[in-house]
Amino acid sequence: MKLLTKTGLNFISASVFFFLIGSLGGYYFIRFAVNRSLNNELLWVRDHVFHNDSMDINKASISYLDIQLDSTSLWTYSEDYLLTDTILTGQHNDKPEFFRCLKFPIKQKNQWYTVHLMRSTTASDLLIMKFTLMLTIFPIAFFLILYLVNRQTTKYSLAVFYDTIRKLKTFDVHKDNSLELLTSDVDEFEQLKEVFSAMDQKIKDDYERLKQYVENTSHELQTPLAIITSRLDELLQSPNLSEEQIKLVAGLLDTTGRLSKVNQSLIFLAKLDNRLFKEVKNIDLVDLIKLQLTMFESLYEEKNLKVDFDLDSDTLVFKMDASLGHTLIQNLLKNAFRHNVTNGYIKITTTNNELRIENSGEASQFTNDEIFDRFRKGASSKYSLGIGLSIVKRICEISNISIHYKAFDEKHVFTLKQQ
Amino acid sequence: MKILVVEDEAELAHGLIKNLELEGHIVELCTNLQTALITVENHFDIIVLDINLPDGSGLEVLRRVKRLHHQTGIIIVSARDSVDNKVEGLELGADDYLIKPFQFAELNARLKSLVRRVHFQGSEIITYHELEVNSSTLETYVNSTKVELTKREYDLLIYFLANKNRVLTKAGIAEHISKGYMDYGFSDDYIYTHIKNLKKKLLKSGCKDYIKNVYGVGYKFTDEN
Incomplete structure (x- = not known):
């Protein structure tokens, strides 16, 4: 739930609650006041009747007053008079009508009568109804306007906040530009901005240092690795080595070779992260694939693979750095070859500016894009360094290409599309 | 052959020089850019050039050599595995590009192929006892009888011939x-199949078995037993 909705909802529900209590109180207060004035009026008529001391009650009556004399019932109450509400029908159009009724005893000509003084409450009921209605509608309108105005102003001041969130969402440590947040006259938001800006700077600095560290370390490692290789090679050539010694040295030579390959990949990744590839050109991927396939003849031979093309046009042009394009295709094909099975296939499809590389292989442990994580590799891949596909991923990120991986049992599909 | 090695890493340089001298070359060493720029005033057949030198880029040497001696073959040896560097080096006129670390056999094979290209215009008859390989026609003869080899078998044979008496992993x-x-996923079996076929073809045509298996870790091309 949005902050705006949340606070708005709280505001509305609280005001509706209190307002209901207020309206109810108002209604009862008005009712009470009106009843009181009616009572006073009836009592005044009674006094008038007593003072005149005449039976000509009808004369004293006021037009909206009804008087009935009842000689049959005896006054048995202890009070001097009694005030009640009563309903009579048949006065107007047979509709029931509400009356305020004052009963009191009176003695005339040695005869006791009970007088019923009745005053219609229709007019005052109408008044109370109108009043209550007003008490309801005005505040509702008032609160509604208040709420809308409040919502708009809050929205306006929260704009900075939403902008900050939007920018944080797109925050990318690889990007050079710093986090440029809007300034606000709200202190809290201003503080937030300061914190985020400082954090942005710190993350970027740390990341920069890390990249430098990786690159320097890898570069520094390369020379010692070269020396080790050369020395082991020399050792391997020396005469009179025992079988065990030769196996040992050859094994070390292999391992050093692998180590240096990992290292070279790391240097390349570090370079990618440092964005050293900025010469964007139009690169024809189909052309690149065909060119590179000729270099892998030996691999077709070994695994007896079939390479199929299904192209909707002769070219598929992506805008990217030429050497990155080269590495991208090389690594993708490398992957398709390496994880293939004997007598398998590779199918290259282009449709609507989308490149699809499909290959047969063993069932994958990875079913989606997690395959691109650095140093992920299947259990059986002896030659795999688990770094090739993360290079692919980075190249795609740099070149604005979306890449996805999907595995269907023994079928593996990579799709690339430039955005 | 007269070879100049430009390499600032002493340990690497000494191993290289020792091996090159064993191959019968005359070798000179420069450990920085300045001395290398002066030394290349003299003529060398081949220059093995490191690009990352303490006082500058080895590409400077490349430029100067190309101005002075067209006949000199240049092999760049670099720890930098970058396509850009490679392309730049080759565009400036380098003949080959080798990434460190490498085994000497690889450099040796490329060196010999370069010597053939530069000094024999690509044609040279390589002979070894009854074996004879013509590098321009890519034909192989055993006792003057032609042996049909595939491209890969031929490449293997040339590699073995360039690195006689060395253990090759x-x-x-x-x-x-x-x-x-x-x-890219080459397995040992792949190499094994090709070597087995090469051996079979050579033996069949009467060639002695020079390709010796070294305890399963590699091979050695030798006439010793």
Whole structure:
């Protein structure tokens, strides 16, 4: 739930609650006041009747007053008079009508009568109804306007906040530009901005240092690795080595070779992260694939693979750095070859500016894009360094290409599309 | 051959020089850019050039050599595995580009191929006892009888002939044959099949068995037993 909705909802529900209590109180207060004035009026008529001391009650009556004399019932109450509400029908159009009724005893000509003084409450009921209605509608309108105005102003001041969130969402440590947040006259938001800006700077600095560290370390490692290789090679050539010694040295030579390959990949990744590839050109991927396939003849031979093309046009042009394009295709094909099975296939499809590389292989442990994580590799891949596909991923990120991986049992599909 | 090695790493340089001298070359060493720029005033057949020198880029040497002596073959040896560097070096006129670390056998094979290209215009008859290989027609003869070899078998034979009496590891051979695409998934079996076929063809045509298996870790091309 949005902050705006949340606070708005709280505001509305609280005001509706209190307002209901207020309206109810108002209604009862008005009712009470009106009843009181009616009572006073009836009592005044009674006094008038007593003072005149005449039976000509009808004369004293006021037009909206009804008087009935009842000689049959005896006054048995202890009070001097009694005030009640009563309903009579048949006065107007047979509709029931509400009356305020004052009963009191009176003695005339040695005869006791009970007088019923009745005053219609229709007019005052109408008044109370109108009043209550007003008490309801005005505040509702008032609160509604208040709420809308409040919502708009809050929205306006929260704009900075939403902008900050939007920018944080797109925050990318690889990007050079710093986090440029809007300034606000709200202190809290201003503080937030300061914190985020400082954090942005710190993350970027740390990341920069890390990249430098990786690159320097890898570069520094390369020379010692070269020396080790050369020395082991020399050792391997020396005469009179025992079988065990030769196996040992050859094994070390292999391992050093692998180590240096990992290292070279790391240097390349570090370079990618440092964005050293900025010469964007139009690169024809189909052309690149065909060119590179000729270099892998030996691999077709070994695994007896079939390479199929299904192209909707002769070219598929992506805008990217030429050497990155080269590495991208090389690594993708490398992957398709390496994880293939004997007598398998590779199918290259282009449709609507989308490149699809499909290959047969063993069932994958990875079913989606997690395959691109650095140093992920299947259990059986002896030659795999688990770094090739993360290079692919980075190249795609740099070149604005979306890449996805999907595995269907023994079928593996990579799709690339430039955005 | 007269060879100049430009390499600032002493340990690497000494191993290289020792091996090159064993191959019968006359070798000179420069450990920085300044002395290298002066030394190349003299003529060398081949220059093995490191690009990362303490006082500058080895590409400077390359430029100067190309101005002075057209006949000099240049092999760049660099720890920088970058396509850009490679392209720049080759565009400036380098003949080959080798990424460190490498086994000497690889450099040796490329060196010999370069010597053939530069000094024999690509044609040279390589002979070894009854074996004879013509590098321009890519034909192989045993006792003057032609042996039909596949391209890969021929490449293997040339590699063996360039590195006689050396223990060549399977990885090294695979790397050479696959021209750097070793990590594309070549297996030992792949190398084994090709070597087995080569051996069979040579033996059948009456050639002695020079390709010796070295305890399963590699091969050695030798006439010793």
